[in-house]
Amino acid sequence: MSGPDGLAPSWAPLPAHARPGGAPLDEDEAADAVLAGALGWLDAHLEWFTPHRWEEYLPRRPFRPGPLLELLGLVRLLDRSGRLPKGASLPTRALDLAERAAADPDFTYGLRRVDDLFPYHLNLIALLELLGRPQPALRSLGEGLLAAGAGGHVRPHKPLLGRLELRYFLDRGGFPAPAPLPGVDTLYRESLPALRPDVVHLTGSETYALTHVLFYVTDFGGRPLGNREETAHLRETVRILLAVHLARGSLDLVAELLLCATALAPFAGGPLVRDGWTALARARRVDGAVPSPVHRPDVLAQLTGDKAAAYLFGTCYHTTLATALAAAVRAEQGEGSRPAAGPPLPCAAPDDVRRWARHVTATRDEACAPHLAPLLVLCVQARDLPALAEVLRAAEALGRGDDPVVRSAAAYVSAQMH
Known part of the structure; x- marks a missing residue:
């Protein structure tokens, strides 16, 4: 069914795992299981984090050690939580790979370019030092370029998220922040x-x-x-x-x-x-x-x-x-x-959403109220006006017509019907 002037619903295909079966798992057991499994898989595939190995079969990334940078962020959190100290096998091998990546002449060349990837170069240097592998020459070069304002990364005209990200990297790594760059809390107040x-x-x-x-x-x-x-x-x-x-x-x-x-x-x-x-x-x-x-x-x-x-x-x-x-x-x-x-959350498929809405409209089941807002979001973003109308009727049946998300979705429907 189409909306006004042929506006057709557009629901993305669902992956198989979006339709789970069975009762929910114990939260602690599930989280522990996925962490153990993830660490085992990362350990077994560590070679693929190196830029040269990645580039044998996969497109070159703008910041070549990007996957290693993400991995070092995990190493830091594992060390901070006590789950896996940085001296354990996986963190040690990850740090070895990151140290070699930083020693590559391509890394220094990228650092000197002070382009959009400059903050990520600083972040890799900072994380290596934070995790016990200081790079004094690279740090000195990075600090000098930063203090000189190279690339203009700290200036107010730069995108907010990039400046907040840079300030976080600098604070976490102990880099002196240039005066024009506000603190994380100040930048946060302007953020999304x-x-x-x-x-x-x-x-x-x-x-x-x-x-x-x-x-x-x-x-x-x-x-x-x-x-x-x-x-x-x-x-x-x-x-x-x-x-x-x-x-x-x-x-x-x-x-x-x-x-x-x-x-x-x-x-x-x-x-x-x-x-x-x-x-x-x-x-x-x-x-x-x-x-x-x-x-x-x-x-x-x-x-x-x-x-x-x-x-x-x-x-x-x-x-x-x-x-x-x-x-x-x-x-x-x-x-x-x-x-x-509680009642299960319907998956993002129109038949499932409309079936849920009709049930709630008929039963006024308050236990279903937490699902109202996300289902309204799904319907609006799929541009499915008929399904959206049914979920709005369910909201009215539950006495939730004044909820902010309900009002926003209702305004969208009203505007589309003109």
């Missing part, structure tokens, strides 16, 4: 999550930006955020977004939003957080990897040898790392809550 975005119209790239701002401002769960009222609002935003991407089976964002949920509300948990860990545990491969949205088992099945290994790594490493990061932060905070069971 602090400006209270309307989740109904938040894009995927904006959601990634929101998660990364929260990573930096909380130091990956290492420091509290703002005042109680602001934190409570962000917790609700993250909850809605987690449900949206859980319903879609978008495991990258499920992992990142689980990390945000833990950073904003240690020990709180809840049914949706438990369902998120269940989804990651059930979607992971038998080897411990967690597939990304671009991973296709049918494509992998047609490959052999190094080509298969490269495809597997390229389509799984980021989601596996994101999952391990979220699990490491959770391990640092301690065990989660034991939430009571």
